[in-house]
Amino acid sequence: MLQSTLFYSSKKEAPKDSESVSHSLLTRAGYIDQISAGVYAFLPLGLKVLRKIEGIIREEIEKEGGQELLLPALTPKENWQKTGRWDAFDALFKLKGANGKEYALGATHEEIISPLAKKVIFSYKDLPLYLFQIQDKFRNELRAKSGILRTREFLMKDLYSFHSSQEDLDSYYKKQIKSYNRIFSRCGIKKKTYLTLASGGSFSKYSHEFQMETEAGEDTIYVCGKCGIAQNKEIKADKCPECQNSVFIEKKAVEVGNIFKLGDKYSLPFDLKFKDKDGKDKTVLMGCYGIGLGRLMGASVEINNDQKGIIWPEELSPFDIHLIQLNKGSEAKEIYSLLKKKGLDVLYDDRDISAGQKLAEADLIGISKRIIVSEKTLEKKSVEVKERGRDRAILVKIKDLVK
Amino acid sequence: MLQSTLFYSSKKEAPKDSESVSHSLLTRAGYIDQISAGVYAFLPLGLKVLRKIEGIIREEIEKEGGQELLLPALTPKENWQKTGRWDAFDALFKLKGANGKEYALGATHEEIISPLAKKVIFSYKDLPLYLFQIQDKFRNELRAKSGILRTREFLMKDLYSFHSSQEDLDSYYKKQIKSYNRIFSRCGIKKKTYLTLASGGSFSKYSHEFQMETEAGEDTIYVCGKCGIAQNKEIKADKCPECQNSVFIEKKAVEVGNIFKLGDKYSLPFDLKFKDKDGKDKTVLMGCYGIGLGRLMGASVEINNDQKGIIWPEELSPFDIHLIQLNKGSEAKEIYSLLKKKGLDVLYDDRDISAGQKLAEADLIGISKRIIVSEKTLEKKSVEVKERGRDRAILVKIKDLVK
Numbered sequence: 001m002l003q004s005t006l007f008y009s010s011k012k013e014a015p016k017d018s019e020s021v022s023h024s025l026l027t028r029a030g031y032i033d034q035i036s037a038g039v040y041a042f043l044p045l046g047l048k049v050l051r052k053i054e055g056i057i058r059e060e061i062e063k064e065g066g067q068e069l070l071l072p073a074l075t076p077k078e079n080w081q082k083t084g085r086w087d088a089f090d091a092l093f094k095l096k097g098a099n100g101k102e103y104a105l106g107a108t109h110e111e112i113i114s115p116l117a118k119k120v121i122f123s124y125k126d127l128p129l130y131l132f133q134i135q136d137k138f139r140n141e142l143r144a145k146s147g148i149l150r151t152r153e154f155l156m157k158d159l160y161s162f163h164s165s166q167e168d169l170d171s172y173y174k175k176q177i178k179s180y181n182r183i184f185s186r187c188g189i190k191k192k193t194y195l196t197l198a199s200g201g202s203f204s205k206y207s208h209e210f211q212m213e214t215e216a217g218e219d220t221i222y223v224c225g226k227c228g229i230a231q232n233k234e235i236k237a238d239k240c241p242e243c244q245n246s247v248f249i250e251k252k253a254v255e256v257g258n259i260f261k262l263g264d265k266y267s268l269p270f271d272l273k274f275k276d277k278d279g280k281d282k283t284v285l286m287g288c289y290g291i292g293l294g295r296l297m298g299a300s301v302e303i304n305n306d307q308k309g310i311i312w313p314e315e316l317s318p319f320d321i322h323l324i325q326l327n328k329g330s331e332a333k334e335i336y337s338l339l340k341k342k343g344l345d346v347l348y349d350d351r352d353i354s355a356g357q358k359l360a361e362a363d364l365i366g367i368s369k370r371i372i373v374s375e376k377t378l379e380k381k382s383v384e385v386k387e388r389g390r391d392r393a394i395l396v397k398i399k400d401l402v403k
Numbered sequence: 404m405l406q407s408t409l410f411y412s413s414k415k416e417a418p419k420d421s422e423s424v425s426h427s428l429l430t431r432a433g434y435i436d437q438i439s440a441g442v443y444a445f446l447p448l449g450l451k452v453l454r455k456i457e458g459i460i461r462e463e464i465e466k467e468g469g470q471e472l473l474l475p476a477l478t479p480k481e482n483w484q485k486t487g488r489w490d491a492f493d494a495l496f497k498l499k500g501a502n503g504k505e506y507a508l509g510a511t512h513e514e515i516i517s518p519l520a521k522k523v524i525f526s527y528k529d530l531p532l533y534l535f536q537i538q539d540k541f542r543n544e545l546r547a548k549s550g551i552l553r554t555r556e557f558l559m560k561d562l563y564s565f566h567s568s569q570e571d572l573d574s575y576y577k578k579q580i581k582s583y584n585r586i587f588s589r590c591g592i593k594k595k596t597y598l599t600l601a602s603g604g605s606f607s608k609y610s611h612e613f614q615m616e617t618e619a620g621e622d623t624i625y626v627c628g629k630c631g632i633a634q635n636k637e638i639k640a641d642k643c644p645e646c647q648n649s650v651f652i653e654k655k656a657v658e659v660g661n662i663f664k665l666g667d668k669y670s671l672p673f674d675l676k677f678k679d680k681d682g683k684d685k686t687v688l689m690g691c692y693g694i695g696l697g698r699l700m701g702a703s704v705e706i707n708n709d710q711k712g713i714i715w716p717e718e719l720s721p722f723d724i725h726l727i728q729l730n731k732g733s734e735a736k737e738i739y740s741l742l743k744k745k746g747l748d749v750l751y752d753d754r755d756i757s758a759g760q761k762l763a764e765a766d767l768i769g770i771s772k773r774i775i776v777s778e779k780t781l782e783k784k785s786v787e788v789k790e791r792g793r794d795r796a797i798l799v800k801i802k803d804l805v806k
Contacts, residue, residue: 074555138476
């Protein structure tokens, strides 16, 4: 892509209401644009990163047998009444159609997927079943803040699992902890992310959150000094439930994922049963597993940056390579064609602006690999290759480049 | 994918309220499920087709320079008030947030993209610009009908173009007519789709709709008997505006796309200007171009079917191959592994049900290519290969299969 045609404009100043590093950097670098408080547009650069995150999540969830579907945002009032959440779920956006029908905008989809699963699950042979979607969610928050870390509308991966036994639910739940760790590792936040015990509702003692340490976070967690498992403030126990240690480190954090053993909480109201091997009707047990994609993007920027801008982990980088032309000749254009032919996704800065401005914007945008073509490098029939996160640059002969 | 694990169940009966062939077939074959009137879930098979359509549209729009972004569904009242559409657009879903702020659920996005474009467009050098998204839309219809042909929530591709001159808008508009024809051709509906003159608003005499002939459609069009261009009922002229012929054929049709020269309709209220070569500030001219993805999927089924079920055009088929095992041995499983290794996306019917039921369901689902493994074919060390749309089946030696 030619940078001269990219729908993008960088800003030197952070947005006025900026409350987090990621909000400031993603706005300044032209990834996102605020439409109203807590509601964002993803510009071409931002959408590319969002799609990378989507691809990583899809791959990891499908690896464990997840099947993707797509549920609507308009969800009927009746379904929410069945579980009592029409009144109990504060953050539901509610609206009425011209036909007189009332809807909630989906804030989560247990109320939709449970009756849907009932149409396909009849026997133990139909279990286990893992259904997920990557879809827009809405939360009627009184206050939204910190850019894309806490929004009123957001893209979310929600996975629901259906099981014939507690053992099967427990085993899949453990697998999902591993899946989530792989996802967070690939998105460059694993090193700061803590598996965190949170309240479990009526069915299990604890649920789990994945909390990433950051000053921009609104949550407080207590990390066990011995085993490294954290606790959410709401369940602060005197001793670590995992290892009995009693020394904790308090940290500010943002929740980047949560997993929950729902048990029969939603299968009971929707009468979701199966015929077991013994011929008896039993209630299906469920689990749910969420990740907000925009928040994950923001979280990654929150800890992968420096004074100059974003430093994308390789798998999230919006382009494979940022090719920057600092001379007047046609060499960069030829290298651009060559790299594209090799199947690489290249952002080529072909603009007629100063070298200083180009390099500053490249640092701000944060594409993981950079190739610079200048009079100086061309004297040695070379280009300069540099990773965004490292100071060291190397000269590579043009003829050796594609290797 | 093993059919025994696919989230799917076929139905022998059409849904009670079925008003179209596509509604009936897509529901019976497990592609879609109605959540409430005019609101649908896309099950795994349905989502796969939707993604194929999405891929085709994206490819064709990007070919002509389109850049993808993602706008929110929650759109601020103020933006709609600026254009007068808060009151004038009947089908807007309106809602109020806990923060007191009022929103419309995006039914179209001129009110969002115009002020957004203003942040990037300054000079004639920033034009032309083509921005599109593939995103959920909402229409507060009094009545929804015909399955996914007319819904309250739907995935839509909306493209907006920005130009410095009328000539440039005209030229891109013509290119989009060609893009749309390519899209409809690849989705298997070109043969029944008519370029149709419709009312153009204040800026141009006509806009264009793409209307596909079907009894399930709610529109009436008049196709010129000479040049083949159609007119929407609303602008019924005595003579064809294209060729002056006065013989028309009346047809029932469904609108599968529309394109519109907006001119300055939205750039004026949002003060979207650019500095031209002559140094003067001029108003940007806009065009918009829409396709509903679910409707296109329904339309394709509406005309690509037979008594037994759906006949997907190859590019929309949810899987490359439907592999059907009618014997007891392990041969089909080995062929499944072989085909997967070759990078083919295969639905493998490994279920323990009757041959008749398997073949009937395969016809209903309509995957474009089918491979049958049975005792009879194995006697000849072969499998039967058949295209869904043709009667003729051929025997292919297993050793020759992957060629």
